Amino acid sequence: MSHTAHIRSHRKPRRSASKLAMRAGVASGVFGSLAVAGASASANAAEPVTQTLELPTLTADLAAQVAQSADATQQAAANYQLQAERDAAAAKAAKQAKADLAAAKEAEAKKKAEARKKAAEAARKAAAERASRTTERTVLATPASVSTTTTSTSTATGSAAAVVSFVKAQVGKAYVSGATGPSAYDCSGLVQTAFKQVGISLPRVSQNQSTAGTQVSLSNLQPGDILYWGGAGSAYHVGVYVGNGMFVGAQNSSTGVVERPLSYDPPSGAVRVL
Numbered sequence: 001m002s003h004t005a006h007i008r009s010h011r012k013p014r015r016s017a018s019k020l021a022m023r024a025g026v027a028s029g030v031f032g033s034l035a036v037a038g039a040s041a042s043a044n045a046a047e048p049v050t051q052t053l054e055l056p057t058l059t060a061d062l063a064a065q066v067a068q069s070a071d072a073t074q075q076a077a078a079n080y081q082l083q084a085e086r087d088a089a090a091a092k093a094a095k096q097a098k099a100d101l102a103a104a105k106e107a108e109a110k111k112k113a114e115a116r117k118k119a120a121e122a123a124r125k126a127a128a129e130r131a132s133r134t135t136e137r138t139v140l141a142t143p144a145s146v147s148t149t150t151t152s153t154s155t156a157t158g159s160a161a162a163v164v165s166f167v168k169a170q171v172g173k174a175y176v177s178g179a180t181g182p183s184a185y186d187c188s189g190l191v192q193t194a195f196k197q198v199g200i201s202l203p204r205v206s207q208n209q210s211t212a213g214t215q216v217s218l219s220n221l222q223p224g225d226i227l228y229w230g231g232a233g234s235a236y237h238v239g240v241y242v243g244n245g246m247f248v249g250a251q252n253s254s255t256g257v258v259e260r261p262l263s264y265d266p267p268s269g270a271v272r273v274l
Contacts, residue, residue, distance in 0.1 A: 156243060159198040160224030160274045166194045167240045167248040173257045175250045185250040185257060191226060191238050200273060210235035213273035218262075224274045227267040241270065 156164045173184055180189035188206040195202050202212050210228035221227075223243040228235035239249025242259065247267070250257045 156223035158274075159200075160222065162198050163194045163224045163240060163274070164242045164248075166197050167257075168242060168259065170194075170250075170257045171248060171259050173250075175253045175256045177253075187238050187250045190248075190250045190257060191240060194240060195273065198274075202273070206230075206235045206238040207233060209238050210269070210271060213271035216270050216272050218267065218270060221270055222272065225270045225272050227270050229265070229268050232269055232271075235268070239267070 167190060170181070170185065170190060173181075175186060176184040177186050178189070179185050181193045185193065188204060188209055191206075191209055192202045192204060203209055206228065209226060210230070210232050213226065215232065216222075216225060221241045223241060225241045227239045227241055227247055227249075229237040237249070239247045241247050245262050246259055247262060248257065248259045251260075251265075
């Protein structure tokens with residue numbers, strides 16, 4: 001037997017393959033866990049850096065949104081103000097239109113009232129003239145007495161004959177207010193034009209013609225005398241006495257220039273200018 005046979009070897013005995021594989025797997029697991037932990041730690045360690053880098057971007061976006069919101073608010077306020085101004089202008093225009101309409105209605109009512117007042121005044125004057133005419137007729141002589149008491153010459157001579165001839169020649173022509181011939185006349189226009197034929201200038205209106213000569217009584221009429229209806233100086237109608245109890249005058253628009261007996265419309269008085 002060798003003298004070394006009982007000496008223990010200092011070399012470690014070989015491990016079996018299975019134990020080595022197990023240990024390798026454990027080690028692999030440990031290292032894998034360490035790798036995962038390291039990666040996780042690295043990720044956790046890097047996260048604050050990522051947040052720090054993104055913070056300025058988020059702040060800029062927020063500022064832009066705030067600015068946009070402020071612009072939108074300002075624009076909305078401007079729109080509200082513009083709408084309020086438009087509403088106020090529309091209300092003012094409506095109020096003014098209403099006031100104008102009221103003023104127009106008031107003016108129209110005033111105009112109608114004035115027209116009614118003028119119509120009533122005209123009717124009153126016409127009634128007064130008719131009443132005055134009726135009163136004058138009651139104090140005049142009857143047609144028979146007029147014809148019997150007239151002692152004047154029935155045949156005109158000289159200038160009177162020319163006046164009578166002229167007015168008779170106008171019988172049948174039209175009555176037009178303000179007309180002085182040759183195709184139409186009013187009452188004073190006929191008388192004025194007739195006496196112009198013999199060189200006598202008379203006033204234009206009946207009121208003045210009724211005082212243009214010497215007053216004569218209706219019982220002493222002569223051809224060529226001017227007859228008037230109404231008061232002397234306020235006469236509303238005139239004509240020319242043509243003899244034989246007849247007169248010629250431009251009566252109205254219905255009859256025109258006519259020759260009528262004194263009884264047809266007894267005059268109030270007469271004046272003589274020839």
